Amino acid sequence: MENYTILRQFADSWMLLLLFVFFVGVVVWVFRPGSAESHDDSANIPFRHDDKPAQSKEARQ
Template sequence: METYTFLRQFADSWMLLALFIFFIGTWFWAFRPGSRPMHDDAANSIFRHEDAPADDGGALSQDNNTDPEGQK
């Protein structure tokens, strides 16, 4: 049996089954009962700094667009 034919038959049968099982497994993992708080936290993460902007963490100054050494 030549390599292409073997790989084609493998992809059409066992690999299709393996990927389908992987898909179903990830679906069940994502929608498991204990994951609701994690999904709610991810959904609301964009609203965490609604009242005040997030800390820039040492980024460039927005007032005069200079780098930390003061050069333009």
């Protein structure tokens, strides 16, 4: 029972603070100046090397 109490107090105080700081760090990293270019590049990965639309099986015959 003693371990549960200690871990519960740790989770309610320091772990909560640590996870909040981590969340704020991720938000700051995502919205940092200059990150739009890398996000746009990642968003366009499915469209790379796409010379023409895919054809359906009926159109190939």
